[in-house]
Each structure stands twice: as structure tokens, then as C-alpha cells.
Amino acid sequence: MIELLAAMTTLSLGVGQEVVAGENDAGAERAGSGPDAVVYDGSAGQLEVPGPMVADADITIDGEIDEDAWANAPVLTGFTQFDPVEGVPATQRTEARVLLTDDAIYFAVTAWDDVKDGVRATLGDRDSFGRSDDYVRFIIDTFNDHRRGYVIMVNPLGVQQDGLWVVGGGGDRRRRWGPPIDWNPDFVWDSSGRIFDGGYTVEVKVPFKSIRFPKVPLQDWGLQIERRIARNGYGESWAPVTANVANQMEQFGTLTGLQELNPGLFLEVNPVQTFSKQGAYDHGAGAFQREGIDGDFGMNVTYGITSNLTLDGTYNPDFSQVEADAGQIRVNERFALFLREKRPFFLEGTEIFQLPQQLVYTRSIVNPVVGAKLQGKIGSFNAGYLGALDDVADPGNPDENTHAVVNLFRLRRDLGSTSNAGMVYTDRTYGPDRFNRVLGVDGRFQLNQRYTVTLLAAGSRAAHGSAESLNGGLLSAQVARSGRNFQFEVGGHDISNDFEAGSGFLRRTGIAQMQSRVSYNFRGRPGDFIERWGPSLEAEGLWTHDDFWARQRPQESSMQVGGSVSFRGNITVWGNYSRSYYRFERDSYYSLASRSAGGVRRAFFPDQSLFQGLSSGTIFFWVNSFDRVRGNVRLTRSESPLFDFISDAPVDVADSWSGDASLNLFPTTNLSAEVGVRHTSLLRQRDGSLYSRATIPRLRAQYQFNRALYLRTIVEYGSQRRGALLTPTGGDQVEYCSSGSCFDLKGSESNDFSFETLLSYEPTPGTVFFMGYTRRMEDMQAFRFRDVRPEAEGLFVKLSYRFRG
Template sequence: NPEVETPAVEDAGIKVDGRLDDKAWEHAVLLDGFTQFSPIEGSEATQDTHILVLVDAEAIYFALKAFDESPALIRATLTDRDSYTYTDDYVRFILDTFDDQRRAYVFTVNPYGVQHDGLWNEIGGGTGRRGRGMFSPIDDNPDFLWESDAELTPWGYQAEIRIPFKSLRFPELAEQSWGLQVERKIQRNGYESSWAPITASVANRLAQAGKLNGLRGLDMGLFMEVNPFATGSRNGSVDESDNFVHANPTGEFGFNATYGITSNLTLDGTFNPDFSQVEADAGQVQINERFALFYPEARPFFLEGTEIFGMPKQLVYTRTIQNPIAGGKLTGKIGGLSVGYLGAIDETFSVGREDIYVNLLRARADLGTSSTIGAVYTDRTSNSTDFNRVLGADARIQIGGRYTFTAMGARSFTNDAVLRDRQDGTMGSLRFERAGRTFQLNAEFEDTQQSFKPGSGFFQRIGTAEANSRMSYTWFGQRGAFFESIGPSLEVKAFWDHERFWRGEGLEEGEVQLSSRFSLKNNVTVWANYKFSRFVFQPEQYEGLFVKDPVGGKRPFRPDQELFDALPSATVGIWVNKWEKIRGNVRLTRSQRPIFDRWYNVAVEPANSFSGEARLNVYPTR
């Protein structure tokens, strides 16, 4: 991997305006020689990219020159933050400040300097898709304080970036090295290139980054952030004598505060927080859904150090803290040990319930180059004897850079004084992944007892045993070929009731899906899949369900099993990102789906379903 010495100046004095005309850039080191990693891995980049890097006492600076032989075809829009990586050209900086190859900061700019940032977490926790069925490890929810500006030029575009050390967490060392990867994407053809070569045959992308060496005497200084708020109101009404009478005024006060104890340890606090400025959740369809829907965390207090609480299974889901009265959090990394603690008082409005005291503790230790082991403890306790506690451990082991084994186990302890119910339960999961440019494979098994209650976490289903596996193979064409890649895949899923699985009584749900994806020349993608699903019913699930018989009586309802033995589903779609002004996609699905009783949550009958979606985006100006 490429390595460079990082030049330092006392005070760069750079005005971040995207013009690159400050004298300090004369001291910067040049990063060039980009290679393509998608769609053709290892070939020379089709367009040149030059990166400049230097630091001063307060910040790290990046400048970029993205050359393009067809500058009129560069795609750029003045758009919202964190919203353009599927539509605009961009350059992305991935900064691994602890050089541990497990988490990194992500800073991205488009040709107008619009920002897109987040956290890269190799352990998991991303919010997007990376392609070929793989989920992106980038969590887009955190927003950092940094400066950027850019401008289009006759030869492409250029940009300047300033990232204060106060916005980063890094080791307290006299001299250190940071991992750095720089990626560029050209949207009109989908080509992606990077400074340090990237191969899909290595599971850990951060392990393939380059190095910024010679970072000396870094100091983020005093870091303190306080966000107070106050609201007030006074109401009035007309009384029986037609006089306007005012009620007593009411008011609210609260704050969020962050203090950097050291460059690698952060303390957060909140009192009566106001989340009215947080973006509302994106709408999700809840019709005919049997399980809870997942909503990502976007509240600022809960986002600091969120990557530390990431695990193979979501035993920590801070959205379970719904109405915090007050809270505190300590997160950071000391040597190879990442630690996180979150405590909060959660107000409850349920009749007969008291406020809940929440404590979440997480520790994770680095092993070798890319492996980790960790432990977690969660506790939700009220003033009475109500409590929910979970103790768990997890491990992620990488072998040979290609194979990843993940394991997790946990046990919950729950007492409900109102219902006079005490339950203890366990869960366990195993996962295997094989990374590869052409052949990829993953397999997973998860088992949870019905009595397992992750009160501070998120599980869509409990009381089940689940197994799934996916394998895919991708053929790559030559650069400029009509078929740039063809990628068939096979996915199999199976679900059992936990008790029946261990008694060997057969599955309850099964699914087999065959898919194929065709990436064509000029950024056109066609995909298709065909799926068979099977539902097997147990008589006890239908106790209490009756239907009327022809003579006016009623009889127990039982579905016709044969109707659910092979429910087909087929989907075809096309995504066109070829043209500058008009882009869009079309998707058509024809399927048979079970209809579920809303009270008993059991399948009643299959129904034919047809859905179509067409989306057209028009970009009249750049």
C-alpha cells in the first residue's frame, strides 16, 4: 500500500474557497496514480486525479484536482447534504485515524463542494448498499463540522477541504500514522478508482488503505460543545363574560453538551433534550407486515460513538430510549480497547409504569490485523422490581484476508412486576463470509428462544431458528464491452419455530431465490429474480379462529396447506443512468403472497399481487 510523509506548517492560512491559490499548497504532498476498482479491477484509471495533503496545528487539509476529458459531462447538483452519491460525481476521503483498520471517518465532496459524511465501520452498521448484494459499511447519520468548497473548471473540477482536529478522535501519541484511502466516482459510466489499489478478494477495505506517516504533535485543543434550548408559551381563552383570560405561562429548558476529555475519549451529556430539528423518519409501508420496522437513529446525542456499540446482532438500539429526561455517555478508544457507556432516564407515559433507568455498556478489543472480540451489557430498570438485562459476547475473526467468521451469544433476564412474569432466554448466531472478486459466499444461522427479550435492542423475530445462505458469481467483460459484468446469485432462507427445530419437526417457512444482474455499457443495469416461498402451518397457531358454515354455525378455520407450498414471485427491472439530463428506473413484480390475519398474525390465504414502479429524474440544469 502507498505511504507518504505528511508535511506540516505552523499556520496554513488556507481560505477554503475551492480555488487552490493559497501558498501553503506549495508545501503539500501529492497523491496520484489512481487505479480503477470497478467495474475493471486493477486497470489504470480512465481520468487522472491529483490529491494534495498537509496539516497545521489545528486541522488537516485536502485539495483535489479531478481531471476529465469531457468536462461538460461531469454530473453535479446543488443538493442536500448526504444525498448525492447515487447521482453526482464525487471524491471520497476515508480517514482511519486510529490506523486499526476497523473504523474510519468518511468525507465526500461533489463538484460543487456539497458535503456527504459518515462513519465507516467494518464491524457492521452501515445504512446503504455497496453492490452485488453487499451492504455498505458507511453510516451516513453522523454529521461532522468541517469546511469544503469546489468549482468546475475547463479541465474538470477542483476542491478544498479543511477538517479540524476537534472533529476527529485519534490516539494520544507524539507521532502517529493514519490510514487514508481516496476514491473517485464518475457517474456517467459508473467507473470508480482509488489512490491505494482495491480488490474485492480482500474482505476488509480499510486494510487496503494507504498511510499518512509522520503526523507529529497533534492536539485537538479544548473541545467543548454546548447546545442549549428554551421554549415558552402562554395560552388564553374567552370566559363566560367575554373577557380574554390568560393562563399561566409555561416553558421548557434543556441542553446537549460534548466535552473532549482527551483526543480519544469523549463525554456527552443531555438534559431534557429537544429533537424537533431532527429530520423525520422516512415513511415505510406497514400493510400486511408481521414484524416491527427498523428506523435508523438520527438524534445527535445518540450518534457520538455509535460505531462502538455496533455488533453482529443489534443488542443496542437507542431508539428504544424514546423520551429521555437526562442522559450521559462516555465513548472512546484506549490502545486496542474500544469502550462505550450510555446511561439515561427514559420517561414513560404508560399507566402503571414508572420511568426507566437505562444503562448500556460495551467493550471491544482488537485482535491481530482485522479481528475483534467484545462484550455487552444492557439494563432497563424501573424503581420497582421491573427489569430487563442482557449480557452478551461476540467475536469476529478474519483468516487470510478473505474469510470472516462471526459469532455472538447473549442471555436476557426479564422481570415484569405488573404482569408477574419472570423470563430468561438465550440467543446465538454464527456467520461465515467469503470475499472474492468473482465468487462470493455467505452463510448464517441464528437461534433465539421465545423467552429471550432484548429490551434495549432490535430483533424482528424471536422464538425462531433461522438459516440463510447466498452465493454469487460475477463474470467481467473488457473495458468498453457491451456486458461489463454478469452476476447470477442463489439465495436460500429457512425459518423454524425454536422448539420445533430442536425437536427436528421441520421448517415453518422457506425461500429459494435465483437472481441475475447485468451491468451494461454506458451505465445501464438490468436485473431479474425468481423466487419460490413455502409456508407450513401448525394447528395450534389457529386456535380461536372460526369460519361460518353453510347452515349458520361455525367451524375451526384451517388453511389449505397445498396453496402455500410454492408461492412464486418474479421481478424484472432496469436502471438507466446513461444520459445527463434524464435518468430513471422501472421495476415490475408479479407474485403470490400470503394474507395475514391482523389479530392472530397467521396466514389465511394467498393472494395475487402485481406492483410496478417507474421513476424519472430530470436535471434541467447543472
């Protein structure tokens, strides 16, 4: 193993040299401008840069801006701040340079910093640094359509992070923060960075083979360059931006007059070989059984038909889930848990399928044998197709040996400068009388720069082996206002009882939901202790589909008031208080009964006043002030209904205490760790007895030998206990009855303990070596570690290489 690590470390030197602070400051000293260099001051509105084309750049990507080509390259400077204060001069000086050849675009940035040791940089694996490090971000709008751009990010040590800026999608939309970036795609590009005593320099090369652009002889590209200073959370950009414009891409600068760009022949072949050895505890035999070594081969092929149209094919795509899904608390969860896609074939180029409601969920393709994907843009039309043969049984006929044929199609047309309209079609077929099909139309319209209207209408048809098919419909609409200070959004959706999205993910059907939110931000002046603060108000109502159209009262409703404060030094505090109301009709309980201690069974219908005016309060602290230690804490106290998961009706009320805490540690440049815990407990209001408790501590530690090679270990313990459902008055057992028989709604308990370790070598996306081991154990008593029984284990190896022509 020692020899293997040494060899990989040596092989990785070409990935980009990393230098600690103070070791080399020559890059900054030699970053001067030649006599022909033209300066473009973003703060002065100098945002159109004539295409800086050169025949041969002869640039080595090593973080030192010392080649002759850089001396006469255009200099992009005059950065202004956009976060937390808009429009004021940048706190630190930044200069960027850009060059293009016929097959690549090059960037070089010198980022000065007048605070000694103020630059934050962690040597980590790809896509790992996020908000923890200083970084420079390039956003390249190759179609100059203000709708989609390539995001290229690099930290001061050259560590890469990339994605797609997708207007109207991407980002963490549910929590309403962060830019609209889809972080799933991985592109092939080169980068390097060096830290010197007064800041850092980075160099980047993005081959045209890695990006799509129009097939025309003359074109313009949109461009934005941003810098993030991690210690104070400041964001600064070359092209000034304001939140008063909903689409930030409209405010980008432009590279003009780009001629004869040529990606050349684009063909990638990516064979993948995996080996695994599994083991599991055989409860019948009372012993742990290990299987033999299992090998699996797959392959991905990508062909660039043109510079703006790409065809992908896959055979037996690798799941590539080298890190297990983090534990989720399930003791009082009413609906299915959402798990993110992690398979490379289904991650890249599928952003076109993003919709206001998730009608396309690629993880519904469980075990694909083969798949194909076509994506691109021609003129004002974006098109995407995804097809697969899924080796999975029909849920309605699990005993039959069938395959699902999946076809997903999306077409979207640009309208005006920032709006669009489109359609989506999904088809999942097991046989002529067993299928699910969805057809939808959607649009996103921007009005007066501030306002955005989003619409979606879809219909489904499903057959499950009978002559009669089920037809359903879905409607969704939202209106939102963007602004530096005042924002609001109001919207809702209605899903009929028989609507099915066999290729999508919808937590509930047969419901209608309306939501609204309004907020206002007060902003301080530069240097103020309080940089930003503001209140917010939210309201929500939920009906059954039939009640909504019959204009009945909502089944569930809530009102929430909240507020947030951002302090100087990258500290944020926010909190909220809400009141919730639940109203369920008697027919929602038709399948529930109560059984007394004497065995007397009665129909069960709780007093609905129990579920009126339930309160909840949350407070959250986020601290990113310190170089070596950062973290966050959330605490929630609420009155929570206890639901029967089958009928989805509330049975009782509990006092809930929940929270989570996460501590991020950076002892050295190479070593990082995350220590976290999630906890929730529910106590019955009737007598204070415990209904459920869940605690999930998790430790994730990683040592990065260089940018390509790391060793990671994850330890997680999940203790989850749920009691029986009892009536809120006498404490009788609640039963579920169906077809003349009843059974108790009993509790459950699990104490899972898992350990994972992974050695990963990935010099470029698609070229990887993984070797990992995982073991899951069951503790007979929570956190006792006295009678621990192994439940499953696995050893796996993955080898793949990305051949590029």
C-alpha cells in the same frame, strides 16, 4: 420572508463559494508543484507518505489551490479503477495534495475531466448528493487499526457528506451493496469546490477537534482517496483495492511519522430552543381544535477528555425529525416496521453498538429527559456507554407514572490486525420487579483476508411485576467469503421464546432461521457494453425455536435464483425468481375459527397444500445515465399468503402485484425533485376478489439558495385498504377467539393526504434554524379530493447554535 431569505443568503457566503462550469478555471492552472514536492504514485505502490507537517498552512478554503503551501505539498497521483474493473489505470487524471498543521489536516484535489460538461454537481444540503454527483472521498484511519475511519466527501461545488467507515457494519447491509459506511454522524469541517472547463478542484480542512486519534507523540494514519465519476458510475482510488480482500482498509496508504498533534481544549455547548403550535380534529366535537404555542428547551454538551475519549451529555434532546418517515405499506405486514433514528444525540458516536442482531435500538428510548454518552478508544480497547432517563410508561403498567432508566454498555477489543471480540450489556428498568436486561458476547474474525466469521451469543432476563422472571437466549453465526468474482455467505440465528431485547429491535422471537447465498460476477474489459453480470442463488429456512432443536421440518422455506447485469452508461438490471413453502401445525390456528353466513362457528385449519410452492418474480431497472433525469423501477408478481396478524398464521393465498418507481429530476443546479410511487394489490386466488390495495405517491421538491439555506416541500398521499380475512374454500368469515369470546378479523381503510414544507438554514452541523409547517388530512374516498377533512397540523420553529471552544 423575502428579507429573511436575503439575509441568510448573505450570511452563508462564508460557507464556501460555488461556481458554475466555465466561470473560473484558474484553480487548475495554478495547481502546479514546487521544486520540493514529492509525487507518490499509488499505481506503483508508493503508498507511504511521510507526514507533511507545516507550522502554518495559511490556506483559505475557497476551492482555488493557489496558496504557496500547496506548491511543495506531497502529490498523490496514479489513481487506478476499482469499479467496474479492478486494477486498470483511471479513466480520468486526478491529483491530490495533503498537509497537516498541529490542529488540522488539509486536502486539495484537482480532478480533470476530458468530457465537455461531463462533471455532475448539484447544489444541495448536507449529506444529500450520494450517488447522484461526482465526488471525492477521503477516508482517514486515525488509529491505523483497519477497523474504523472518518469518511469526508465533497462534490464539485463543495457540498459536504460525511460518516464513519465501520468494518463489519454501516452501509446498506441488508441489500448487500455499498461500502460499510455509517452515514449518521455529522462532523464540523470546511470545504469548497470550483468547476472549470476541464474538471473541478476541491479544498478541505478537517480540524483535529472534529476527529478522535491516539494520545501519543508519534503516530501513523491510514489514508485512502477515492473519486466517483457519476455519469458512468466509475470508481477510482489512489491506493489500489481489490474485492478479494474482505477488509478494504488493509489496502489503504499511510501517512507516517505524525508528531505532536494537538486538538486543544475541546468543549461544545449546543443549546436548542423549539416552538410549536399543534392542531387536531376533535371527532367528539366535530371540529378542528388548535392549541396554544408550546416551547421546549434542550441542550447538548460535548467534552473531549482526551484526543481519543469524549463525554457527551444531553437534556431534553431534540428529535429533529424535520422530514416525516416515508410512507410504508402495511396491508399485509406481519411484523413491526423499523424506523430509523433521527435524533442527533443518538446518531453520533453510537456505531460501536452495531451488532449482528439489533440488541441496541436507540429509538426505543422514546422520550428522554436526560442522557449521557461516553465513547473512545484506549490502546486496543473500544468502549462506549449510553444512559438515559426515559419519560415513558411501563408497557405492562401503562397507568402508573413511571420512568425507565436505560443503561447501555459496549466493550470491544482488537485481536490481530483485523479481528475483534467484545461484549454488550443493556438494562431497561422501571422498578425493582419490572426490568429487562441483556448480556451478550460477540466476535468478528477475519481469516486469510477473504473469509469472515461473525458470532454472537446473548441472554436476557425480564421481569414484569411478578415474582418469576423470564430468561431467554439468542445465538447468531455467519461465515462469508469476499471475492472479485465468487462470493458466498451462510449463517443463521436462533432466538428462544422468552428472549426479550427491551432496548433493541427484533421483528420476531421464538424462531430459528438459516440463510445462505452464493454469487458469481463475470466482468467485462474496459469499454465493453456489458461491464459486469452474474447469477446468484439463495436459500432460507425458518423454524419455531422448539422445532429447530427437535430437528423438525422448517415452518417456512424458500429458494431463489437471481441475476444482475450492469451496462456501460451506469444502467443496471437485476431480477430474481423464487419458490416458497409454508407449513404450520394445527396448534398455530387454535385461536382461529370460521363463521358461516348462517352463524355456524367451526374450528379453522386450512389445507396446508395451499401454501406450498408459491412463486415470486421481481425485475428491477436502475438508470443513472442522464444529467437531468435519473430513476429506477421495480416490479414484482408473486403468490402471497394472507396472514392473521395476531396468530401469525397463513389463512388464504392471494396473487400479489407490487412495484415502485422513483424519478429524480435536476432541472437546474439549485432545484431538485423526486417523484415516486409505491403500489401493491392482493387478489384472492379463490375467486379473484380484492383483499387489499395500497398506493402511496410522493413528491419531494427542494430549492437550494446556497449550501446552507434551502426550501423543501413534500406532498404524500397514502391510500391503504384491507378486506376481511375469509376462508379459502367457502369464503366464510375468519374470527379470532380468546377467553370465550370471538371477533371478526375485519378489514380497514385509510386515505391520508399530507403536506410538509420546511425552510432550513444550517451553516454547520448543530447551528440551525428550522421553520416548518405540516398538515395531515383524511380523504373520504381514495384520490377523490371532494370531501377532505383536516386531521392534524403543526407549525414548528427550531433554533440552535453550536458553541465550540
